[in-house]
Amino acid sequence: MGASTKQGHEIAEKSREIVKSLIGDKIEGLSPGEQDIIERIVHSTADPEYADLVAISPTFLEESLKSLKNGEDILTDINMVKAGITQYDGNVECFIKNEEVINIAKKNKITRAAAAIQYASNIGFEGIIAIGNAPTALYKAIDLFERDELDVKSIVGVPVGFVGAADSKEALQKNKIPNIIIKGPKGGTPVCCAIMNSLIQTMKKNK
């Protein structure tokens, strides 16, 4: 999907056809933008099960596209997610290696991933938060949003893992922040990047 040569495009094209044949019936009722998100997730993981695990809140697509169109920031929990979000003209940020974040983590005995969200709140972040790895970052984002201390327009909440991930995503799903989640322990950085890159492409197409 990030293909930039003829051969690359052909592979992406053929892959998309296979994905459609595998999960097309499951995503029929969704909008084209939502279908694109789910197709890209399955394309990038080669795991059709994701079509059964994605849950998209009613305003997620609209609010996310508005934020991207306004050129607002995208904040990722880890650098792998940042590295995989390509072709956005705005800022894609990750604060996990920031000196002040490391201090916040130590002082408050929280993970660096959570401290990075706290830091974003401190410096007046405004935009979309994309979490592909750390449940603690997702909990922190929900908490700060509920305290009215974080101007987040939507959250991509797809942390992965057997400890905390599923619970954190359920907590997000119950919240009123526009969101997309993967139910259960699955998720991860390719899923997170697939969602963000799909949104960016849809935004550019609609411009």
Next chain:
Amino acid sequence: MGASTKQGHEIAEKSREIVKSLIGDKIEGLSPGEQDIIERIVHSTADPEYADLVAISPTFLEESLKSLKNGEDILTDINMVKAGITQYDGNVECFIKNEEVINIAKKNKITRAAAAIQYASNIGFEGIIAIGNAPTALYKAIDLFERDELDVKSIVGVPVGFVGAADSKEALQKNKIPNIIIKGPKGGTPVCCAIMNSLIQTMKKNK
């Protein structure tokens, strides 16, 4: 696993126990270093199916550890993989955005991922190649190795996708390069990083 705080370590620890309970019986016969690789893959994907899909060639662990101990380079196919390989004291390289690579791709009508491997060969690369995304990069690495034009000590061959990925991994498995693959279309950047980070940790422990 990349945890750096107490809370982070506790989550990683608990997750590892769950992984052991899910796949422990399937990896019993393997060496501790090989077991660690597979546990980390399942930890980072939350997908126990990977325990059935991993294939490790007999000399992969030994040759990879030797290369890392010698401080040789790690070459990744895309920047997401590079971003996820942490705690290595040597160089982790990715050439996909290099100007010359873009020229090689255009001139030879190949993907940029394949051109980046060609470029590595041109500049005398020596070390481990870690491919988490592009089958075309994997084919190029095999081809250059067979022509005796690439000094690769082992290949982590875990590209993902419905087009070309499975075939490229089968081709690697049949080759004499020490290798690890994921059978079928699954694989991807977190799997690739899990393998490399496991090797790096095992190398440091054995030092």
